[in-house]
Each structure stands twice: as structure tokens, then as C-alpha cells.
Amino acid sequence: MKNLKLKSARAAKDLSQQQLADLCGVSRQTINAIEKGDYNPSINLCIQICKALDKTLDELFWE
Amino acid sequence: MKNLKLKSARAAKDLSQQQLADLCGVSRQTINAIEKGDYNPSINLCIQICKALDKTLDELFWE
């Protein structure tokens, strides 16, 4: 299940996967895999992503 | 940083750590460690915990 909310929130900030990865302190592949829905990130990483994109957990990771 | 929101949400449902663990399909120690704040659970586990306690991610895992 792809995470399109994340993808579009990133687009709304005009950030590349690499730029978002840098803001969160993870690799580009990790961001890519999360958007693609391959795996199951940690809550701390989710929180960092949310902060980088000015969103909350419910907005990006709740169904 | 202990997760007191989780602890009190569990208490509000009158569930033991073991019962919540069973509802989420994880071990009691995992629930204990999350409440204690030792580590960094996966988002999917957080979502399962939220559903078991009728809460959202923001309510239990957002600061």
C-alpha cells in the first residue's frame, strides 16, 4: 500500500526524496521505500518526516 | 521518555500489559518497553495499539 499522502505532502513542499531524507537523517532509499509502501518505518522516523513536512502523524500515517 | 498517554489509555480500558500485547499480537515485554520509552516501535505496531485502545496516533504518539 503506497503512501500517497506522504508523496503529495513532499511534493507540496517541493522537496526531492533526497532532500527529505537529509532533513530526516536517513537515506534516500528509506524515503523511497516508505512512499512505495515496502516497509514499516519506526515511529520516530515517522515523527521526523511529519515535522519536516509540517504535518501530524494522523495526517500522513493514519488511514 | 516514558509514554504516559499510552499507559493511561490502557488503564482507561482496564487492560493489563499482557492483554494489550495479546490484542496487538506482540509480547508483553514489547508493550512494557514502549510504555517505559526504551525503544522505537514500528508505525504498524503503533497503529495496532491505537486501534486496541480506540485512540489515534496523534493522541498516543505525538508530543
Add this chain to the structure above:
DNA sequence: ACATAATGTCAAGTATAATTTACAATTTAT
């Protein structure tokens, strides 16, 4: 058409979440 940035994906390694087993400490009820 060409160059460059952005994305998709894979394999091998490292870090750490989560498990099991076990026991001690604390709480709750009888």
C-alpha cells in the same frame, strides 16, 4: 538530442526492534 536531476530497485551488510525464557519486585485481593 543531450545533459542532469530525480526516482525505482537490488544485493549485502549493520543496527536495532521484538521474541523467548526466566526471575525479582511490586501491586491487589483474600
Add this chain to the structure above:
DNA sequence: ATAAATTGTAAATTATACTTGACATTATGT
């Protein structure tokens, strides 16, 4: 006071998130 349930914690193992490096593909701009 005693027993039973709940919680805290620890060591060893397994599962998996995440990294690094590399290459192919798709978009964006000149």
C-alpha cells in the same frame, strides 16, 4: 500475612528496519 496477578528487567536469539553502493529508468531543462 499470604497468594496471585501484574509489572520491571535482563540475557540470548531472531526478524527486520535501515544503510551503503551501484546501476537502470524516468522526468526536466537547455
